[in-house]
Amino acid sequence: MEAIVYFEDIAIGDSFDFGPLTLLREESVAFAAEFDPQPFHLSDEAAAGTHFGTISASGWHTTALFMKMFVAEMQRDPGRQAASLGAMGVDELRWLRPVRPGDTLRGKSEVIDKKASQSRPEMGIVRSKVTILNQDDQPVLTMIPIAMWRTRPTPP
Helix, strand or coil: CCCCHHHHHHCCCCCEEEEECCCCCHHHHHHHHHCCCHHHHHHHHHHCCCCCCCCCCCHHHHHHHHHHHHHHHHHHHHHHCEEEEEEEEEEEEEECCCCCCCEEEEEEEEEEEEEEECCCCEEEEEEEEEECCCCCEEEEEEEEEEEECCCCCCCC
């Protein structure tokens, strides 16, 4: 196993890329049908009469695709994943432009802030700016996840 990347090893400005992932029409429609069944997510005909013009993925689907790509990248680095303790939430989630079936997405995450927990010395809090881009390098989503990271154990 690679060395564990603890909270203390993370620096403001650290970044990594993840993805790519191409959105299939069937996946987009299936997600929308189950979780966000608005007509412009389900058919081109319904979307034609809206500002979208053609079918677009649910913003929630785009957010879920971020998670899929992000976790896949974390799983490629077992030392980083070993110290990840999940997230407390997300700030400033923005869907900047439609994601359409056939789009290929990729992401970038950059650490913008970190602080040791005052009440839980075994963890620290890391905030990162995430940007998801489409195949034309246009940002389609931005957000700031608030993640918890294991601190380096103190020797007995």
